[in-house]
Amino acid sequence: MRLILTEDVANLGSLGDAVEVKAGYGRNYLIPQGKALLADNRASKELQHRLTHLEKLRQGKIALAQEQAAKIKELQLEVVRKAGQGGRLFGSVTIRDILQMLADQGYDFDRKAVTLHAPIRNVGSHELTIRVHTEVRVSLSIKVIGEIEPGAAEVAEETAEASEDTETGEENPETVEASAEESQETETGVETEASA
Missing domain, CATH: 3.40.5.10 (Ribosomal protein L9, N-terminal domain)
Incomplete structure (x- = not known):
């Protein structure tokens, strides 16, 4: 037709x-x-x-x-997300998140107007394109800042120490004591159940 x-x-x-x-x-x-x-x-x-x-x-x-594109180009979009040690995010920054940030700044766009060049899954600066009009497009940079969880660093260190100990064949004295205490508690728990 x-x-x-x-x-x-x-x-x-x-x-x-x-x-x-x-x-x-x-x-x-x-x-x-x-x-x-x-x-x-x-x-x-x-x-x-x-x-x-x-x-x-x-x-x-x-x-x-x-x-409008000139004003949008001046925007500094930043988002803080939880991230692991290597800068990899737990989850990702989606188009919906970007649209919400733009709406907070007073710009309302359809989901199809925003194009990500690659999925945002790492800390750093990422490029995206916004179609303001069929003939007007604007490139924008979004900065993703990693927020490391408070206990994540300690857990990572403990995991690294445990893996080093198993590689060298040495046992950590604290680990040996803890496992000995656990086995004693288990044995006494079994004896108590048997006597009851």
Whole structure:
């Protein structure tokens, strides 16, 4: 089905473009929503008349989008997440998190407007792209700061010491005492159950 777009449609075309789409998409979505007209002589003449007016509106929208993009580019987005020793996050920073940070700054975007170049799973600076308008995109950097859990460093040190001890074949005296105490408690617990 051949249609003429009356407004910009993402992943399809811009205002005034003649596009070929599936019949159901055209009849059930584009035409009823006013996003397209059938590509015939009458529609073509009507569109040419409206096109000059719509082009002025489009230029105004692009100018506003460029102003908004300039303001967004100046934003410093930072997020603090729990991370392990190597800077790897427990979880990840998602598009939903980024949209929430932008909403807190007063910018409301659709989920599809934000594109991550790679999943954000590590501490550091990461790049993303925001589509402000079909013709205006802005690159933005988000800084992920790692928050190490208070007990994580101690646990990591203990694990490292335990692995060193097993590699060298030596036993840590504290570990030997603790295991001896546990075995005594277990034996006395068994004797108590047997006598009862």
